[in-house]
Amino acid sequence: MSSSDSIPGLPPGPAPRATIADVAREAGVHASTVSRALNPATRGMVTEGVAQRVAEAAERLGWRPSALAAGLRTRKSRTIGILVPDLVNPIFPPILHAVETLLAGQGYATLMANTANDPAREALLIERMATHLVDGLMLASAAAGTGALDLCARFGIPAVLINRRMPAGCGATSAVTNDDHGGIGLAVAHLLALGHRRIAHLAGPEGISTAMDRLSGFRDALAAQGLDPDAAPILHAGAYTAAAGQAAMAALLAGPRFTAVAVANDMLCLGTYDALAAAGLRVAADVSVTGFNDMPFVDRICPALTTVRIQHAAMGRQAAEILLAEMADPALPRRDIRLVPELVCRASTAPPNPDAPCP
Amino acid sequence: MSSSDSIPGLPPGPAPRATIADVAREAGVHASTVSRALNPATRGMVTEGVAQRVAEAAERLGWRPSALAAGLRTRKSRTIGILVPDLVNPIFPPILHAVETLLAGQGYATLMANTANDPAREALLIERMATHLVDGLMLASAAAGTGALDLCARFGIPAVLINRRMPAGCGATSAVTNDDHGGIGLAVAHLLALGHRRIAHLAGPEGISTAMDRLSGFRDALAAQGLDPDAAPILHAGAYTAAAGQAAMAALLAGPRFTAVAVANDMLCLGTYDALAAAGLRVAADVSVTGFNDMPFVDRICPALTTVRIQHAAMGRQAAEILLAEMADPALPRRDIRLVPELVCRASTAPPNPDAPCP
DNA sequence: TTGCTTTCTGCAATCGATTGCACATTTCCC
DNA sequence: GGGAAATGTGCAATCGATTGCAGAAAGCAA
Known part of the structure; x- marks a missing residue:
């Protein structure tokens, strides 16, 4: 048989x-x-x-x-590389899925690799992608100070950025990201509407565009309401992980009091919940918490997270489309797409509680 | 610059x-x-x-x-393909991550593709992998009746199975899976110990080894305690998704009464929670629920899920090691590794409640 | 110095598909 | 019916690295 x-x-x-x-x-x-x-x-x-x-x-x-033989002659491998910073963060699988689906439909195979947020590893992986002659590269791992785009340029690999941008003035590369600045504004507006005035911000790691944009969006949203951003407790987490979130939140709690916290990312929120629990504070009842990403399953945690929903699938799809277009015609003008996020209200936010215990 | x-x-x-x-x-x-x-x-x-x-x-x-030129001559692409059935199911990213990390360390690139549980798509993707001359293939998408392994054999691609096995007697291919039969037994033993006697089983899709092994494990665990497996309410979900779990659970609730349900997979548990809520029943207090996989974040849902933990990372790592070994020496005997799972007790299980409302 | 290894390097074929160019048909038009 | 244009195939070079084989150089013993 x-x-x-x-x-x-x-x-x-x-x-x-x-x-x-x-x-x-x-x-x-x-x-x-x-x-x-x-x-x-x-x-x-x-x-x-x-x-x-x-x-x-x-x-x-x-x-x-034989894709190898054909590719040798045509200098095209019909392969696209994609670099993600942390595969285990559940916001990436939906993006990856959308990318892979669209590319597979166009006959491309997807070379996936995980940088683990390590610039050296990222450089190595880009080199390896170049060795494999990928026709294009999608970078979800962009961060300030890494030579990722320089490497791509040197190898002549068309690239697009997903989810994270490069700092301004870092050469022209198309990017598909969220309106992080406006998105956090939605969360802050929601907290203000609930009556919160002392709002903290648990920011993401420095050097990552999502963290910086959300931070500035946070400050601008406060200022727009006549509040002083410099008075707000603000702390950067060391990484987008639950553990880093817990540590940073614990540190925030040790400082000036606040009744709500706008967190830069859902993963950090998980740690935030832990830190609040450890301090004997209840989410929502004592401290309101908002997240960012609406990553899978945060609608099912306890209490369900109020967060800013981003368009995971659209992000992957659009980035893949742009990459294919620029591969076909490198002279195409670069694009900077900002997808518009929306607020999803769940159970982690409530009006401020004057009787909340002081940690 | x-x-x-x-x-x-x-x-x-x-x-x-x-x-x-x-x-x-x-x-x-x-x-x-x-x-x-x-x-x-x-x-x-x-x-x-x-x-x-x-x-x-x-x-x-x-x-x-140029990996292409070298590969053309040596007939090796230094690329490994991996097929997952559903990238968005959070049990796969940790596996994928372990695989990718180990392979990257050995200088291999990872071609990832998503079969979406569709045999036709799987066949197409295997063909494409063959076109790209992958040196080996890891299949996490095995299911009865697909010609996946035949295709691999025809193309001469070494393959290993992950997480799911093929039905017995389907040719010799190494596999790294969980002891699904014994694993579900842990859950059943736990429910029995709590005092439950009328235990239902929400099974996975037919044709998938994890579903079949857990089903037989469930029956054997009951029989071992002198209970009649044929008396237990059992229903197959149509897919490993929350929606399918909700539908199947609703159907189970319409049948004979039970005080606990051993669910075949955590994803199905999410739907199970929804169906119970819709029926006005409380998880744990009215109906105990156990899952399988201990996928990320089920420790944070409400109530935290009692489930059977599998070794995600070890699974990926071992499978990759076996594949590399068999690529190096095809004469190596095939292996069938069963990783041993453990029960993680959380808040979704409790002693039976005689006063539970009848849905 | 001769003769015989041992070592190193060059030559050329090879992997499998693509493509510019030339040649051979066929078709068409006057 | 003859010449020009259009069309279809074959030839051979090419992509970039690998490798069996042969020859040159060096080392060594007698």
């Missing part, structure tokens, strides 16, 4: 793959004709009957194109 | 990549010598001084190997 049965008298192992030359022999034409007949783009250069014969021969021999 | 500055008088765009021939010219030796000097494995065939000179020339020209 299995096609791997070995034929007696022949060496074991699968039959060597048929090449275009085998197909040519089988069909009684030249290899170049086979190539033209089998490639949809050049199929028209060949007589209908010949194309038919070649297709049948190829089918009979079980011929499969 | 940027290395992509174009030199006046030269055509724009990045400089064409240096080839081994360029390095040879620069170093004053033959291309074959360059190849030997630059390849760690053959480095010894060349005089120290020459190797030095070649290395410097390569450095100066910014030479990068």
